[in-house]
Amino acid sequence: MALLSGHNLSCVKQDRLLFDNLDFSVAASELLYIRGQNGAGKTSLLRIIVGLTDATTGQVDYQGQNIRTVNDQFHQELVYIGHKPGLNHTLSAIENLSFWCQLHNLPHCEHELMDILALLGLVGLEDIPVRQLSAGQQRRAALARLWLKSDAKIWVLDEPFTALDVQGIELLRQRVIGHLGQGGAVIITSHQQLDIDYKTSELMLEYRI
Numbered sequence: 001m002a003l004l005s006g007h008n009l010s011c012v013k014q015d016r017l018l019f020d021n022l023d024f025s026v027a028a029s030e031l032l033y034i035r036g037q038n039g040a041g042k043t044s045l046l047r048i049i050v051g052l053t054d055a056t057t058g059q060v061d062y063q064g065q066n067i068r069t070v071n072d073q074f075h076q077e078l079v080y081i082g083h084k085p086g087l088n089h090t091l092s093a094i095e096n097l098s099f100w101c102q103l104h105n106l107p108h109c110e111h112e113l114m115d116i117l118a119l120l121g122l123v124g125l126e127d128i129p130v131r132q133l134s135a136g137q138q139r140r141a142a143l144a145r146l147w148l149k150s151d152a153k154i155w156v157l158d159e160p161f162t163a164l165d166v167q168g169i170e171l172l173r174q175r176v177i178g179h180l181g182q183g184g185a186v187i188i189t190s191h192q193q194l195d196i197d198y199k200t201s202e203l204m205l206e207y208r209i
């Protein structure tokens with residue numbers, strides 16, 4: 001059974017039809033790549049998938065039910081990391097992630113924060129404002145959420161490799177493998193191919209004029 005599926009999705013932005021009649025599904029331990037050139041509509045599709053915006057037509061189902069009707073459960077079991085890191089630049093990494101843990105009702109996370117930041121190579125940088133971190137360090141801080149909310153079933157990641165170095169890419173790759181191994185599902189946009197021994201499908205968005 002599909003964990004997450006989209007049916008007859010279409011999206012119009014600025015009078016341009018980005019996609020229509022679009023169906024997808026992703027099941028436990030599956031990875032779905034969404035591909036397409038700049039401006040094809042990948043981010044727009046991800047925002048529809050996580051319920052941040054409505055599709056022009058169609059619906060997204062979580063475990064067979066419209067995400068709008070199982071909103072709370074869906075968001076409890078989802079981690080979405082957008083194209084931008086989604087961090088408050090005036091706060092430190094610790095402050096950003098502590099706030100995120102509270103927002104997601106994950107109080108136990110606070111105890112794990114330092115270990116996760118160490119794993120991500122951010123020790124010594126955890127207390128400075130995020131704006132003083134490099135782009136790759138900011139990305140790492142954003143990706144810490146994948147370690148903090150480890151029981152989320154669905155990960156939706158928009159260009160998560162952006163700005164990461166080789167070691168960061170491998171760290172994230174191993175994390176994705178671990179998640180798939182635990183029965184999670186991952187939807188990802190990336191211009192980079194991941195070499196992974198799990199069922200992988202691809203959705204190509206054509207750029208439309």
Ligand SMILES: Nc1ncnc2c1ncn2[C@@H]1O[C@H](COP(=O)(O)OP(=O)(O)OP(=O)(O)O)[C@@H](O)[C@H]1O
Nearest residue numbers: 013014018036037038039040041042043044045083
């Ligand atoms: N909030 C918005 N209001 C109006 N138009 C938008 C908005 N967001 C995106 N668009 C338009 O929708 C189109 C698709 O944008 P989107 O960000 O989904 O593409 P993308 O495939 O993710 O691109 P990229 O690879 O560059 O990140 C673009 O032409 C963009 O101008």
